Amino acid sequence: MAIYTRTGDAGTTSLFSGQRVSKTHPRVEAYGTLDELNAALSLCVCAVQSDALKPFLEGVQQQLFWFSAELASENETPTPSQRYISTAEIDALEQAIDQAMAQVDAVHGFVLPGRCEPAARLHLARTLARRAERRLVELAGQVNVRQVLLRYINRLSDCLYALARLEDHLAHQQQIITEVATRYRAATRTTTEPTRMSLSFHELHQLVRAAMTRASALGVPVVISVVDAHGIGMLTWRMPETLLVSSTLAPKKAWTAVAMKTATHQLSDAVQPGSALYGLEAQMAGNVVTFGGGFPLWRDGNIIGGLGISGGSVEQDMDIAQAALAAIHMGNDQ
Structure with a gap:
């Protein structure tokens, strides 16, 4: 079965309602940026060291599908059969933020975006979440957008920052352990005397x-x-x-x-x-x-x-x- 339809060759795409709009329409820009974010999160899932973090990020990816589906529809509220973002998802993000930040040192300025690969990928995803938020704010100026969606995308970028900080912290811990172990092994090497x-x-x-x-x-x-x-x-x-x-x-x-x-x-x-x-x-x-x-x-x-x-x-x-x-x-x- 061919995946190409040729219907978008003229620079338009179809919403769930069937209405065709420009691919640069604010609604398309918003859910298209969420698609970029979702792809970046796939790289994060592959890179992070914490086993507990992988299913959490995969859950966020699933939520972004719900989010995108809602934006691709002109209905102002989700239908009863539709999965949608609620305050429960925001609460889960805030809990993850609190748990991550409790494990790292406080900072009072800017930090470089990632000193290890998992953290760098999470920071990249964070910047995409910020861009998605800007696109959503732009869309909300033209059509009705549920306030919970704006809260969710804002909290998601905060969460990705906190998780990036945690990954950097865990990587630094491992670096110290490796350095100490290396020095100790060198100090206790065998001798012929x-x-x-x-x-x-x-x-x-x-x-x-x-x-x-x-x-x-x-x-x-x-x-x-x-x-x-x-x-x-x-x-x-x-x-x-x-x-x-x-x-x-x-x-x-x-x-x-x-x-x-x-x-x-x-x-x-x-x-x-x-x-x-x-x-x-x-x-x-x-x-x-x-x-x-x-x-x-x-x-x-x-x-x-x-x-x-x-x-x-x-x-x-x-x-x-x-x-x-x-x-x-x-x-x-x-």
């Missing part, structure tokens, strides 16, 4: 003693924590009168130094807004420390553990840690 890939009891003793000596000289009681190459605690020592919070921070600094394969003070710039690891602290539920006092322990280019010092200022903690590393003739880099 297993006996040299850990601190000896003598080295551990010298490390702690040097740290305590330097802390005493500075008049700063600290907690000293050492972990192995897998981030597992080997020793934690608390000097008298040390701040209670230091008993939590020192092990976290040592673990961070191993997990991120770098001194903790070197992470400060990397977690600032716009940097590669922005959001790392929040995503790691506070287990990562990004201020000074944590140092990885290296031997022959391999990481063998981490040292964390907490109790003084950042500068004092770093000073004490570096004195401890020097005592066992170990630098804090490869």
Whole structure:
């Protein structure tokens, strides 16, 4: 069966009533733009990562068919047998907006339209929804259009913005997880000299003693924590009168130094807004420390553990840690 009828070759098309109008008629422009939006949403369904989002977007696509059918008819109200947009569909869009925005950081300015492919496609669909809204407003100036349709298309563009923000957020989370996992695997790679890939009891003793000596000289009681190459605690020592919070921070600094394969003070710039690891602290539920006092322990280019010092200022903690590393003739880099 041929899909071409040749009836539109002269630049006209038929409404549901049978009336023929120009293909540039405001009514045709309105439902034609909804058709563009529906096609763009198909690309979004193929791209989004969330399994729950796919059926939601497919539901919106079905609603756009109802919407277009209503615009292609000259009847002012839908017939009893016709599916149509109601306040229930608007409520569902608002619920989706609230759920998405609750998971992302607040912004107080413009955002670039999509830093990952699913978000970029959703933002493109958003712009088409805005264009459809403009076409609908134009049509409403000439014929009667149900107010609920104007509310729906306005809310749909808001919803697509919120979903794009959420997709960007989820992609950034995955990027952080991948980066941390990559660094951790690199830090715990196997070696042909297993006996040299850990601190000896003598080295551990010298490390702690040097740290305590330097802390005493500075008049700063600290907690000293050492972990192995897998981030597992080997020793934690608390000097008298040390701040209670230091008993939590020192092990976290040592673990961070191993997990991120770098001194903790070197992470400060990397977690600032716009940097590669922005959001790392929040995503790691506070287990990562990004201020000074944590140092990885290296031997022959391999990481063998981490040292964390907490109790003084950042500068004092770093000073004490570096004195401890020097005592066992170990630098804090490869």
